[in-house]
Amino acid sequence: MFKLLMGCFLIVVGAIVSFIPPFIFGIPILIMAGGMIMTGLGKTTVQAAKGGAAVARYVKDRRDEKNAGL
Numbered sequence: 001m002f003k004l005l006m007g008c009f010l011i012v013v014g015a016i017v018s019f020i021p022p023f024i025f026g027i028p029i030l031i032m033a034g035g036m037i038m039t040g041l042g043k044t045t046v047q048a049a050k051g052g053a054a055v056a057r058y059v060k061d062r063r064d065e066k067n068a069g070l
Helices: 002-017 023-068
Strands: none
Touching: 002 023
16 A cells, blocks of 8 residues: 555655756656556455455355354
């Protein structure tokens, strides 16, 4: 999540820096921002998938316990 937020911040910084002549200084910042945003999204997606799998396992175990008691 931190990389996602930091990437968004770097997008703003890169846009501001790209208006200062020579305009090429903003390009590496924008490229780095894109990489950080993609990394942040990837890590957030993996964490969400792990959380969803854990909840599904918990619900399945609870359902199995309930059905075993019948």
